Amino acid sequence: MQESLVVIVRAFITFFVILIYARLIGKQQIGNFTMFDYINGITIGSIAAAMATDLTTKAMVHWLALSVFLILTFALQWIGIKSSFWSKVQDSEPVVLMQNGKILEHNLKKVRITKNELMAQLRQKNIFSPLEVGLALLEPDGSVSVLPESPYLPVQKKDLHIPYHIARLTTEVINDGKIIEQNLKQRNKNKEWLLDNIQKAEVDISQIAFAAILPNDTLYIDTFADDVGDENNVSDFQGPY
The missing domain is CATH 1.20.1270 (Substrate Binding Domain Of Dnak; Chain:A; Domain 2)
Structure with missing residues (x-):
């Protein structure tokens, strides 16, 4: 004892x-x-x-x-x-594993990585052809960072001259029916704005499980009552969870 x-x-x-x-x-x-x-x-x-x-x-x-x-x-x-x-x-330095679609075998040997392991790392980056790789670096933490060749880079809004807005986070303002006033202030909103949007949604604040201001300054509301069907349930049997 x-x-x-x-x-x-x-x-x-x-x-x-x-x-x-x-x-x-x-x-x-x-x-x-x-x-x-x-x-x-x-x-x-x-x-x-x-x-x-x-x-x-x-x-x-x-x-x-x-x-x-x-x-x-x-x-x-x-x-x-x-x-x-x-x-x-302490942390070593990044090592170049591939450049311009070519595998640098001497660097692979130095860091003791096989070609199969390298290919697996590329697939995890959604790159299935070595020719798509402009630069592949082995980072100090063991991960592989990949810069695709220019023709395989994703198209961005600025390339197409599409208007874009300043990136923002989704900001939680209600949790289990309780208003988080500090977060409202961070998004330059007040309680009156919040209550007005809740009223437009025709719900009571006590029914709200989660509400957040989205990046486009609109209010997302999720209530305790989900009202969803069972058509997307992929379980094959009635289990304990």
């Missing part, structure tokens, strides 16, 4: 230590992790797990090791921001 209580307390402390340290390190998408970031994250997680469950050693020992790893991680991040050289040492 006493061991269980010790584990619970140590796990509780470890959880919040990791939370605080993660906020200090900053935000980075998992998909953007380099191999070093990935291995470093696993090591930090292993130390944290030992800190919570290894009762043969003092928690302070693991906390010290965890702190050292986090301090070094933070220091390397700071050095990488200040020095482009050390940033390249």
Whole structure:
């Protein structure tokens, strides 16, 4: 019983230590992790797990090791921001894999990528012919960025001289019947404008599950009552979910 209580307390402390340290390190998408970031994250997680469950050693020992790893991680991040050289040492540089439709075999060997793997990466970018590739780069996080040859670039509005508007986000203004006034102000709208549009839609605000101002400044409203049929249900049997 006493061991269980010790584990619970140590796990509780470890959880919040990791939370605080993660906020200090900053935000980075998992998909953007380099191999070093990935291995470093696993090591930090292993130390944290030992800190919570290894009762043969003092928690302070693991906390010290965890702190050292986090301090070094933070220091390397700071050095990488200040020095482009050390940033390249940590994260490496992009490598050109293809240029003008030609595969650069010597670079493939350098980064240990097979031609089949390269073709698979191109297909994921909706490119099924090597001749369409103007430039393909292996990024430090292992992903492949592709610039198609000019004839295969998508047509844009400016190419066709079609009028376009400034891009905006969809802004949520009602959630579960509650108005988010801060978001209204961000889009230069007021409560009267919102209520007027709700009235035009002939719904009560208490019936609205979600409402948002769309990029074109119109109001999207979704009510709790969906009123949709079952014709698009692809399930083959009646299951628990």
